[in-house]
Amino acid sequence: MILLDGKLASQAIKNELKEKVLLLKKEGKKAPHLAAILVGNDGASDTYVTSKVKNCEEVGFTSSLYHLPDTVSEHDLVHLIKKLNVNTDIDGILVQLPLPPHIAEEKITSLVDPAKDVDGFNPVNVGNMVLRKSHGSSSFIPATPYGILLLLQHYNIETKGKHAVVIGRSNIVGKPLSILLSRNDDPGNCTVTLCHSHTKNLKEICLQADIIVAALGKPAFLKADMIKQDAVIIDVGINRITDLSKKNGYVLKGDVDFEKVAEKCSYITPVPGGVGPMTIAALLMNTFKASQALQTAVTKK
Ligand code: GUN
Numbered sequence: 001m002i003l004l005d006g007k008l009a010s011q012a013i014k015n016e017l018k019e020k021v022l023l024l025k026k027e028g029k030k031a032p033h034l035a036a037i038l039v040g041n042d043g044a045s046d047t048y049v050t051s052k053v054k055n056c057e058e059v060g061f062t063s064s065l066y067h068l069p070d071t072v073s074e075h076d077l078v079h080l081i082k083k084l085n086v087n088t089d090i091d092g093i094l095v096q097l098p099l100p101p102h103i104a105e106e107k108i109t110s111l112v113d114p115a116k117d118v119d120g121f122n123p124v125n126v127g128n129m130v131l132r133k134s135h136g137s138s139s140f141i142p143a144t145p146y147g148i149l150l151l152l153q154h155y156n157i158e159t160k161g162k163h164a165v166v167i168g169r170s171n172i173v174g175k176p177l178s179i180l181l182s183r184n185d186d187p188g189n190c191t192v193t194l195c196h197s198h199t200k201n202l203k204e205i206c207l208q209a210d211i212i213v214a215a216l217g218k219p220a221f222l223k224a225d226m227i228k229q230d231a232v233i234i235d236v237g238i239n240r241i242t243d244l245s246k247k248n249g250y251v252l253k254g255d256v257d258f259e260k261v262a263e264k265c266s267y268i269t270p271v272p273g274g275v276g277p278m279t280i281a282a283l284l285m286n287t288f289k290a291s292q293a294l295q296t297a298v299t300k301k
Contacts (some may be wrong), residue, residue, distance in 0.1 A: 002155070002267050004234070006274040007148075009154040010281035014059050017284055020206075021060035032291030034063045034092040034118065034283075035084050039077065040070030042242065045096045052094070055280045061287060064090075070100045077103060078111060086111040088247070088298050091291035094119035094283070097172065115294060118286035119143060122170070130179055140286050145177040147278030148234055150211065150285075152187045157211075157232055157267060164190040165206055167222070167255075168215035173236050177213060214255035224260040233261055233268040236275050 021031050034056050038049045049065065056063040066080060077095075084093050093116045099105050109121035117125050120140035128139035152159060164181045168174035178194040181187065191209065195202055197216075206212055206226040214222045215236035227233065237255030254271030262268050269275055 001144040001262050001265055002151055004155055004267050004269045004274055005138070006076045006151060006153055006269060006277040009151055009173060010147075010166055010277035010296065011081035012154070013150065013281040014055070017059040017288055020288065025060070029295065030089070030291075032061045032091045032287050033089055034061055034094065034287045035066065035090045036063060037066045037068065037077070037093070037095045039068045039096070039099055042098075045098075049096050052280055052283060056287070059284055061284070072103075073284065074103045074107070077108060077143070081108065081111050083167050085116065086112075088294070090116065091294050092116055092283075092287035093283035097121075114139075116290055118283060118290055120146075120176070120286070126176070129176060139279055140290070141180065142172060143283040143286065144173045144174050144236065144275065144279045146282035146286070147280075148177060148236075149180060149187045150282060151234075151269070151275070151278045155267065159187040159211065159221060160189040162190050163193070164211040164213065165193045165195060166213045166215065167195045167202070167206075168213075168217070168236070169194055169196045170215065171232075172183050173215040174213070176273055177215070181211075220255070220257040222256045222261060224257065224264050227261060229264055230266040231264075233265045234275065237268045237271060238276060273278055 008189050024031060034069055035263060036049050036052055038045060053063045053065050081093065084090050093112050095108055095112065097105060099108060110123055112122050114122045114124040117140055120129065120142040125140045129141050132139060159181065166174050166178045174194060178192045182192045183191040193205055195205060203226045207228050209231055211232040212222065213234040213236060217237055218241065219237065219239040219241060235254035235256040239253045240250040241253050242249060243251045
């Protein structure tokens with residue numbers, strides 16, 4: 001079994017970005033700028049956004065964090081996004097999800113300028129992802145699926161002709177990843193089965209998979225008797241399990257029963273240190289790409 005080390009692979013990507021930013025600065029150009037919006041005080045969301053901002057600094061990007069109370073009105077959030085959309089200093093905008101129930105998530109994600117939508121959640125970018133062939137094109141694909149593609153690429157894992165089973169149909173991970181893995185691209189060209197809470201015979205379907213992506217949010221859900229020998233296992237789960245012996249009061253567990261599954265599979269992502277760091281690397285890649293396109297457009301004006 002080979003561990004798919006997201007820390008290592010993301011560091012390689014971040015080192016490349018760091019070099020590119022240094023070059024930009026040498027040419028007298030501005031560093032990419034990410035604006036992150038966090039609404040409320042959810043512990044996990046707070047951790048993710050803090051880490052995104054910290055990683056921006058690490059590669060030489062600038063960033064601004066807008067931390068709004070969970071009582072913020074939809075109107076005020078809309079106003080902030082509209083302001084960020086027209087600010088030419090800002091290249092990328094992300095609104096951390098989930099949002100409080102009184103705010104319509106779809107309305108908000110639709111409002112982010114598609115050219116700054118580094119999360120790839122705006123329907124324009126979702127449409128481009130479905131219609132276009134390559135993830136190299138000038139649109140954005142959501143950071144977690146993009147990070148998983150980058151990880152498969154980093155480890156030269158063949159996807160062409162393979163049967164990929166994706167468990168979980170969220171708009172952030174499962175649904176876009178099922179489309180990306182089925183595209184005529186590399187990574188891609190898989191036969192994809194998208195499974196969800198109403199799937200019958202899930203175990204039988206998983207047993208046919210060459211690649212399994214577990215993205216359903218249930219700790220240790222995927223067991224060793226659900227996978228075939230030498231399958232590739234991608235664990236997207238980041239479940240907080242109470243553990244009062246830890247300083248922060250919890251441990252992180254993935255959606256895969258790691259110890260047992262690791263004995264049977266060919267490759268597996270750890271939690272933490274697998275998909276998580278790749279999500280951030282992909283977000284940084286998207287932000288750099290947004291900055292290149294936007295700053296070229298500003299110079300031409
Ligand atoms: N919530 C969970 N994953 C993500 C993500 O990748 N981006 C944003 N904006 N919110 C999330």
